[in-house]
Amino acid sequence: MAEANFLNEINKRRTFAIISHPDAGKTTITEKVLLFGQALQKAGTVKGKKSGQHAKSDWMEMEKERGISVTTSVMQFPYRENLVNLLDTPGHEDFSEDTYRTLTAVDSCLMVIDAAKGVEDRTRKLMEVTRLRDTPIITFMNKLDRDIRDPLELLDEVETELKILCAPVTWPIGCGKEFKGVYHLHRDEVILYKSGLGHMIQDVRIVKGLDNPELEAAIGSGLLETLRDELELVQGASNEFDQELFLEGELTPVFFGTALGNFGVDHMLDGLVEWAPAPQGRQTEDGKIESDAEQFSGFVFKIQANMDPKHRDRIAFCRIVSGKYEKGMKMRHSRINKDVRISDALTFLAGDRELLEEAYAGDIIGLHNHGTIRIGDTFTSGENFRFTGIPNFAPELFKRIRLKDPLKQKQLLKGLIQLSEEGAVQVFRPLINNDLIVGAVGVLQFDVVVARLKAEYNVDAIYEHVNVSTARWVYSNDAKKLDEFRRKADVNLALDGGDNLAYIAPTMVNLQLAKERYPDIEFKETREH
Ligand code: GDP
Numbered sequence: 001m002a003e004a005n006f007l008n009e010i011n012k013r014r015t016f017a018i019i020s021h022p023d024a025g026k027t028t029i030t031e032k033v034l035l036f037g038q039a040l041q042k043a044g045t046v047k048g049k050k051s052g053q054h055a056k057s058d059w060m061e062m063e064k065e066r067g068i069s070v071t072t073s074v075m076q077f078p079y080r081e082n083l084v085n086l087l088d089t090p091g092h093e094d095f096s097e098d099t100y101r102t103l104t105a106v107d108s109c110l111m112v113i114d115a116a117k118g119v120e121d122r123t124r125k126l127m128e129v130t131r132l133r134d135t136p137i138i139t140f141m142n143k144l145d146r147d148i149r150d151p152l153e154l155l156d157e158v159e160t161e162l163k164i165l166c167a168p169v170t171w172p173i174g175c176g177k178e179f180k181g182v183y184h185l186h187r188d189e190v191i192l193y194k195s196g197l198g199h200m201i202q203d204v205r206i207v208k209g210l211d212n213p214e215l216e217a218a219i220g221s222g223l224l225e226t227l228r229d230e231l232e233l234v235q236g237a238s239n240e241f242d243q244e245l246f247l248e249g250e251l252t253p254v255f256f257g258t259a260l261g262n263f264g265v266d267h268m269l270d271g272l273v274e275w276a277p278a279p280q281g282r283q284t285e286d287g288k289i290e291s292d293a294e295q296f297s298g299f300v301f302k303i304q305a306n307m308d309p310k311h312r313d314r315i316a317f318c319r320i321v322s323g324k325y326e327k328g329m330k331m332r333h334s335r336i337n338k339d340v341r342i343s344d345a346l347t348f349l350a351g352d353r354e355l356l357e358e359a360y361a362g363d364i365i366g367l368h369n370h371g372t373i374r375i376g377d378t379f380t381s382g383e384n385f386r387f388t389g390i391p392n393f394a395p396e397l398f399k400r401i402r403l404k405d406p407l408k409q410k411q412l413l414k415g416l417i418q419l420s421e422e423g424a425v426q427v428f429r430p431l432i433n434n435d436l437i438v439g440a441v442g443v444l445q446f447d448v449v450v451a452r453l454k455a456e457y458n459v460d461a462i463y464e465h466v467n468v469s470t471a472r473w474v475y476s477n478d479a480k481k482l483d484e485f486r487r488k489a490d491v492n493l494a495l496d497g498g499d500n501l502a503y504i505a506p507t508m509v510n511l512q513l514a515k516e517r518y519p520d521i522e523f524k525e526t527r528e529h
Contacts, residue, residue, distance in 0.1 A: 006324065006360075010291055011278045013362035015085040015319075016138075017102055019130065020112035021120035025142040028259040029112055030075070033086060035201060036266055037077025074317065074364045076347055082273040085364060089126075097393050097441050098302065098423060100129050101375065104390055105301045105319040105364065108136040108276040110268065111252070112259075115141040115148035115175075119161045127162045134249035136276060137164060140268050145195065145258040147176040152230070155238060155254065165251040167241040168234055170267055172256040173219055173227050180219040182256050182264060183210070183227060185234075186241070191267070192218055198262040246275055279362030282321045284378075284385045289322050291361035296323030296331065296381040298365070300373055301390055303422040314418070315346065315366040316373040323381065325359040334378040334386050344368060374498060375423045376528065391526040394473070395426050395439030398504070399446060400466040402436075408459045412436065415457035416449075420497030425449055428471065428494035428504055431486075437466055437494065437504065468504045470511055472523035481520040489514065500527060 020026045075086045087106055089099045103109070109130050111123060130137060141154060148154075155166040170182035173190065181193040192205040207215045210231075216224050245251035253271050257264015281290040282299070289297055302317040328343045346366035347356040359365050367373060376390040403412055416427040416436060425446075426439040440446055446463060453459050473496075476482040486493060486501070492514070494504050503523060505511035515523055 007292060009324075009360045010362065012082045013085065013279050013360065014082055014108070014272055014276050015087070015106050015279060015362045015364075016108045016110055016272065016276060017087040017089050017106045018110045018112055019089065019103075019123060019126035021114070021117075021122040024112045024114040024117075024120070024123075025259040026112055029110070029140065029142070029265060030086065030088065032198075032259055032262045032265040033084075033269065034075060034077060035262065036269060037075075037079055037084065074347075074366075076363065079269055080273055084269075084273070085362060087364065099126070100393075101301045101390055101423065103129055103135065104133070105299075105317075106135065107278070107280045107362065108138065108272070110272070111137050111139045113139065113141050113154070113158070115143050115151070115154060115256070116146050118149055118154055118157050124161065127164070131249065136246050136249055137252040138268060138271055138276065139166070139252045139254040140259075140264070141172075141254060141256045142259050144172050144175050144179050144256055144264070145261050148172075151256065152233060152237070158252070158254075164249070165239045165245065166254050167239045167246075167251055168254045168256075169241060169271060170255050170257070170264065171227070171231060171234060174223050178223070179258070180223060182267070183231065184267065185231075190215055190218070193258075193261065193263045195261055198258075198260050200262070201266075202262065241275075243275060247277060279321075279360075283388050285388055286385060289385075289387075291322050293322035295383060296325060296329070296379075297321045297385075297387075298325075298379050299387040299390060300367075300375055300377045300379075303369060303373065303375055314369040314371075314422070316369040316377070318345075318365050318367055318379060320359055320361050320363050320365060321387065322361050325356070325363075325365055327357050329381065331379045331381055332384055333372065334380055334384055335374070336372060337384070342367060371418070371421075374421050388528060391528050392423065392426070393441055394471050394525045394527075395441050396470065397441070397443060397446070398428075398437055398439050398466050398468040398471070399463040400435055401438050401449075401461050401463055404460040404462060411457050411459045412453065412461060415453045415459060417497045419449055419452060426471070427497045428468075428502060429496075430494045430504070431490045435466070437468060438463070439468075439471055467506045469507055470505050472503045472505070472511065472525060473527045474501050474503050475522045475524065476520055478520050481518075485518050485521050489518070496527075 018026045018029060073088045077084055087102050089102050113119065113123065151172055158164065158166050169186060170184050172182055173180040179193055181191050183190050188209055190207045194202065207218060239251060241253050242251055246253065255264055255268045255271065259265060279291040281288050298318040298320040300316045300318050304315050325345060328341060330339050330341050333340050345356045356365060378386045403409060419425055420427045428437040428439060438446065438449060450461055453461050492503055492505060494502050496502050503514060
């Protein structure tokens with residue numbers, strides 16, 4: 001009996017993230033999704049619009065001003081018989097590394113496309129990332145209350161540009177001021193749209209069947225004719241939904257609607273709970289752990305500081321891969337090979353922290369981090385092992401960081417190392433001098449670091465130019481050769497925040513020469529934790 005309950009808890013979970021280009025409507029959809037999840041009484045509080053309630057630290061102010069979201073949050077809510085975990089992905093291009101790691105923690109993705117614009121840059125990039133793990137994709141064509149592009153053309157663009165087959169599940173009737181609703185191809189019914197009700201869950205009017213005389217009265221004969229013609233084309237030219245192809249990431253069910261008008265979001269959610277996979281297992285160094293394994297296991301994909309200034313600690317986000325978390329349980333922190341008792345893991349209900357009693361595979365729990373947890377760490381009960389596949393990327397931009405007040409060197413170093421544990425930046429300490437070099441994937445991260453150093457560590461830091469243009473983590477199976485390399489190439493070597501050896505090259509040519517000169521050394525662009 002307990003066994004059946006355990007499996008049921010896992011099978012009812014769906015863990016997903018939204019991928020989209022900025023402004024396509026990710027935030028709006030999140031609000032509506034939560035409205036359906038009844039986590040919020042009234043949608044509209046996701047971006048912290050009730051600003052009085054959550055005082056924000058400086059860097060959060062900064063991200064608000066710039067309209068970017070640095071903060072990845074996790075929201076859990078019930079939908080029908082299921083329990084859904086939505087992981088927010090940082091929206092700005094600068095944070096692609098964080099986004100990448102967040103996508104390792106989900107089992108499916110919702111791709112939101114602005115139907116007036118079609119496939120945009122950021123969506124292309126994110127789709128490449130989901131490809132790495134063949135994550136199943138559900139598509140929502142948004143902003144049907146505006147004049148959109150020809151829906152058939154949109155599907156065609158998705159298919160050719162993103163290399164994924166489209167299976168429309170709903171089909172739009174008109175758009176802009178003439179948007180009347182959608183025809184649900186699987187249910188053979190028209191769901192009628194009423195504008196101005198986006199803030200609530202609506203009592204929608206449904207008309208069964210295309211030949212129903214009610215339909216013509218509702219949408220007019222012109223639109224009905226267009227609908228019939230288009231459906232004929234769609235049924236001839238596009239694909240039918242296929243569960244297997246969907247699970248392999250080769251076919252995406254497509255829904256049309258308007259997030260702002262809260263129309264169509266529920267059709268998408270119905271599809272998500274019906275078709276998207278329940279929590280999947282993950283690879284470890286010695287094979288795969290399935291989600292129904294009894295042993296508790298999970299990995300840390302994100303560390304975040306000061307989400308709420310009232311709690312001045314850092315939270316490690318851990319995706320549970322298998323088993324069950326129970327309050328007060330003992331877990332093994334695999335990298336440092338130590339047992340820890342966790343009695344205060346957090347869950348995140350629409351931004352509010354709550355203490356958690358139990359959690360299952362697919363859930364995200366927040367662990368308080370006092371400096372020992374790093375991105376990529378594995379937690380287990382019972383047998384000890386490590387999950388793989390959560391990388392750090394070599395930064396492409398570098399600056400030397402210096403204090404205005406030299407007495408605070410220790411504080412600066414502490415701050416930089418903690419920020420690098422979060423994965424937002426890398427810090428490099430050259431072997432031959434006392435410089436501190438900050439490496440980032442995107443240029444905005446430099447400003448975030450200075451703002452956070454000031455707000456959280458009370459140090460004033462400034463940047464200077466440094467002659468570094470790329471970095472590689474270095475490895476060798478031959479300890480002697482590595483040692484020799486360490487001596488001979490010391491002017492270009494540094495330790496990162498986690499004391500891993502890295503080669504920092506002034507030019508790409510220099511890196512190339514080093515590779516040729518030291519063939520027994522591996523120079524890696526990513527570092528797996
Ligand atoms: P994000 O950057 O992807 O999170 O996008 P937002 O959800 O913040 O939306 C960007 C803008 O598009 C906002 O002004 C929204 O009000 C607007 N928007 C979102 N969904 C719709 C929609 O369905 N119709 C219309 N007309 N506007 C929308």
